[in-house]
Amino acid sequence: MKFQLVSLFSLLLSSATAAPSSPPEPKTFDIMALRSASPIHFSQVSAAKSGLFLDLPAQNATCKGDESKGSATFYVENEELVLYSSEGVKQKVFVDRSGMGQGIVGYITGDASLPRYGELKGWKVDADQNLWFKDTGLIACPNSIDGSWKIWLDLGLQQPGGNTGCLGFTARTLEIAKPVSCQYTQV
Template sequence: MMLFQTISALSLLLSSAVAAPRNAPAAFDVMALRSASPIHFAQVNAASRGLFLNLPQSNATCEGKSSGYATFYIENEELVLYSTEGEKQKVFVDRSGMGQGVIQYITGDQGIPRYAELKGWAIDANQNLVFKGEGFVACPDSIDGAWSIWLGEGLDQPGGNTGCLGFTARTLENKKPVGCEYTQ
């Protein structure tokens, strides 16, 4: 009887392991860390092809009740906005002299600027989101009073912005992500 119970338990364990999705990307949200600043603990949102902090409303179309913040996953070094349906929305960086580290996203097979890069996203050992090892800056006075997010690769005030602050982009695991399509 004991042998039968052991075999049954092992069979159940193996069948659930086979049924579990393999290599499913881990979904996460992103929170800004910058002590004593208006962006400390602000969560990243997506709207109008850009990423923002302290955006009051993203106007995303979601498949359920959303937290109001953007959820991401990384697949093949590409940062993708989480959705279970429709075309993927992928985040790119333009580090050229013209782009100055602008971060935006495309939907489906929309074209990207000439020098834009989709690959290079990672989560470092401290659970921080980085692009090719670089962190980020946020600049005030963007849409609806939000802070626009740029790559922080040596430019303190990218795109002619002023008052920008460097920040750490801490990832927060999202175990119950809600798929959304973000505005163009």
């Protein structure tokens, strides 16, 4: 009898540990710009029209339960920066570090083609909760859509894409415990 109880317990334990488990939810976060004594200090990153922006008045995203907010929510998976959505196709952030792209940052939806020199992999959040692409930070340029600041990869260019008045900033991630699922607009 004792042997049967031990065997039964062993069987139950092994079947419980062998049961398939769902993958853990990704660590989701919003991004805030840190640049002291500047107009973008504490600005939140938004996503719209296949680009990333600071101080964008309206993202016009389609969110679950109409809970749209002024900033975008992200997660990093396999070194890819992904806009958070609990359903549908993924929207992934790319950069173009070529001479032609000059560090442009944008996103694609689903299996859409990347720009010729676009890169998806290389994103990481460091120990201080700052976001980087292959150890390179971000820069924002004013006078974009609706008075917002367009985000670029900081390749050391003071005027990427012919823009003026650009400011480098630290991209601080802010963990979001209950993210809102959204699909962001495309060009």
